[in-house]
Amino acid sequence: MEKPQGFKVPGNKHKVLRLKKAIYGLKQVACTWWHELDQSLKALSFSCLYADAGIFVAKHTDRTMVIILTYVDDIILTGPNAAQVTSKKKLFMDKWECCGLGECREFLHMRIEYQGGKTYLDQVPYLENFLKCSGMADAKAAQTPLPTSYKPEPFDGTATAALQSQYQLVIGSLLYLML
Numbered sequence: 001m002e003k004p005q006g007f008k009v010p011g012n013k014h015k016v017l018r019l020k021k022a023i024y025g026l027k028q029v030a031c032t033w034w035h036e037l038d039q040s041l042k043a044l045s046f047s048c049l050y051a052d053a054g055i056f057v058a059k060h061t062d063r064t065m066v067i068i069l070t071y072v073d074d075i076i077l078t079g080p081n082a083a084q085v086t087s088k089k090k091l092f093m094d095k096w097e098c099c100g101l102g103e104c105r106e107f108l109h110m111r112i113e114y115q116g117g118k119t120y121l122d123q124v125p126y127l128e129n130f131l132k133c134s135g136m137a138d139a140k141a142a143q144t145p146l147p148t149s150y151k152p153e154p155f156d157g158t159a160t161a162a163l164q165s166q167y168q169l170v171i172g173s174l175l176y177l178m179l
Contacts, residue, residue, distance in 0.1 A: 030072055037070065044091050060084060068092075069107070076104055109176070123177060130173045134166070 003017055038048055038056075046056040046068060056068040066079040066088045077092065079085045089100065104112050109126040112119065131137045 033072060040095055041068065041092075044088060044095075046088075058088060071108055074108060076107055078104075127177065130177070134170050134173070 009015075034053065041048075041056045044058065046058045046066075049055045049057065054070045056070070058066045058068075060066075060081070062081075064079060064081045064084060066077060066081075066084050068088075069076040069078070075092075075098070077085055077089045079088075092098075093100070103114075106112060106125075110121050110123055111125055112121055114120075128137070131139070
């Protein structure tokens with residue numbers, strides 16, 4: 001972070017500024033946000049799962065629970081008892097500036113469909129968009145894994161900044177799909 005233009009303190013020209021709050025986009029923000037969220041959810045009787053720091057559970061005396069799934073600022077509240085979910089959602093929304101978007105149809109590029117009491121997840125729209133953006137929407141399907149006789153051809157050209165950027169985008173998107 002740089003000092004604002006015109007900000008001068010005599011004798012302190014080599015000092016740096018210290019952030020007192022996290023700024024969206026910095027890598028430290030996720031940790032700061034999680035600690036703040038964890039404290040707020042503890043006040044609402046939620047506890048964080050040991051196996052996944054993005055899942056919080058509030059257990060009720062009737063053995064039902066309300067579950068909150070979080071990924072930075074994307075959040076889903078769910079549970080078998082609609083009244084309990086609505087109650088916890090209201091308490092959460094009283095604390096945080098947010099809005100309810102109704103029944104969840106997409107979360108983190110996953111499409112969510114409900115049919116006959118079952119819930120289905122897929123990433124087809126994300127994958128189709130990825131193929132379109134990478135110019136592979138009309139590519140022919142290939143057998144996976146590749147045949148043992150397959151030999152990749154070496155790249156004889158020069159790697160431009162645009163080509164490197166496209167490669168990084170493709171690899172990053174494939175890694176996201178994989179996870």
